[in-house]
Amino acid sequence: MGRQRLAKNRALPPNLYVNSAGYYYYRDAGKKTQKGLGKDRAKAIQAARQANAAVAVREPSSLVDWVLGKSDYTLAEWLPIYRELWEEKTQPAANTLQGAKSLLKRVAAADFAKMRMRQIETAHVATFLEAFAKSSGAGTARNMRSKLTDIFRWAETQGVIEVGKNPVSATFNPNYRVARERLSLEQFWAIHALANTWAKNAMMLALVTGQRRDDIASMRFADFKDGYLHVAQGKSGGETKLQIDGAIKLSKVGLSIGEVVAGCRDLIVSRYLVHHTERVSTTKPGDKVRAAGLSEAFAKARDRAEIGSSSDRTPPSFHEIRSLSERLYREEFGADFAQAILGHKSAQMTAKYDDLRGGWKTVKAK
Structure with missing residues (x-):
């Protein structure tokens, strides 16, 4: 990345500069040369724009070609x-x-x-x-x-190839086999028992809400209002917005979403549900826990619990809590409810989590 322009040069066309004496000069980056343009600002700007147009012709880009009507591309x-x-x-x-x-x-x-x-x-x-x-x-x-x-x-x-001539359409989708071991509820509790306080909170939130790791790390106490947890899913760029009823409860877990959120409160002042509870390096109590920190804490507790995997798979990660959540909700409330709480737009996407290896969408308790 090039060096940021000085404040006095930012209002000028690209490649045009002015020195401390008020003298303007044009710098040709390609040829690594420069030419003085005098002290008349208006004339210098006009000359620079003409020069930039010439440079564009000298060094055409694919985008320029497309704008000009070119249709035959590699x-x-x-x-x-x-x-x-x-x-x-x-x-x-x-x-x-x-x-x-x-x-x-x-x-x-x-x-x-x-x-x-x-x-x-x-x-x-x-x-x-x-x-x-x-x-x-x-x-x-x-x-x-x-x-x-x-x-x-x-x-x-865009007319670059004929309609119906997409060469990718007839290819087979590569066979996908999940390489990560699935997480059972028994394993979840074993890992939970050996996790630190904020990691326990993160695990419980992931289990009862079915949300992704990054969304768990970003949850704030202010997101729970009027009895609902509001989640704008990061993977969708915030377009998928869920309003999840705090009364939703998994019988096998024994806690509702509202109860898990309340359990994240302690004597430490923080905006985040999952927050540091003691000073560690540069972090202080109340600071947000990084998403990667959730994975690291989960992995440490998992290893302490001596939960591994079969020879051809990797041990379950924090992400597998989302899969476990989906399976528990599907078993207790059905496929449609599981799809809704995960925020998936299609049943096919939700099904990937079920194999055993703009406005707010409201998800209400049954």
Whole structure:
């Protein structure tokens, strides 16, 4: 990233600068040269804008080509245009954007990225996905297939490839097998017994609310009002908003959501349900516990409880509490209720948690 411009230069066009004597000069970053433009501000700005236009012609970009009507691209040339279009339409959350950047970087480095979009066939994509699955795992390969599908779908809408000629559509979704051991209720209680105070609170919140780790870490006491816990799920960028009835109670747990929230209160002043209870390094009592801290505390208690996994799986993580919560709610209240409290938009997504390995949506107690 380039150095931030000085305050006196920020109102000027790119590449135009002024020195302490009020003299303007233009810097050509490509040629690493500069030219004086005198002390007349208006003339200097006009000259700089003309120079910038010339530089744009000298160094055309894929996006400029697209704006000018170009439609024949290599995959590598199309990716930055796709990203601009996708970001503008979806306004992705930070984590989603970071994941997309990583996938696009891998696509850009692929051999078939040098090919013209219209020449890429299903066999090219299938070969890439097969190798990707071997190197990165089937789960990540499924994400890659989804991203490639969207890349070519956007190309269809913009006339870059013919409609109905998406080469990804006919590929198989990489087989996905959960590598992480599922968490049982008995194991949950064993880990809970050996966890520290705030980790116990986090575990109980995750179990009775069914929410993700990052959302648990961000919950505030102010989010519980009028008998409801309000959760704007971070993974959706806050678009999925749940208003969860505090009276909801799992019989196998013996506590309602409202009771678990109340149990997070102590003598320490904090805005967060899950907060540090003693000074540790740079943190002080009342500070928010990082999401990664929840995973670390859970893993330490799990190891103390000597809960491992089978030879071909990894031990259960904090995230598995969400799966356990879904299974308990499904068993007691049914699939529709489990889907609602997890905040899933589809039953298919909820089903992934069930295998044994804008406005507020209200979830009321039954």
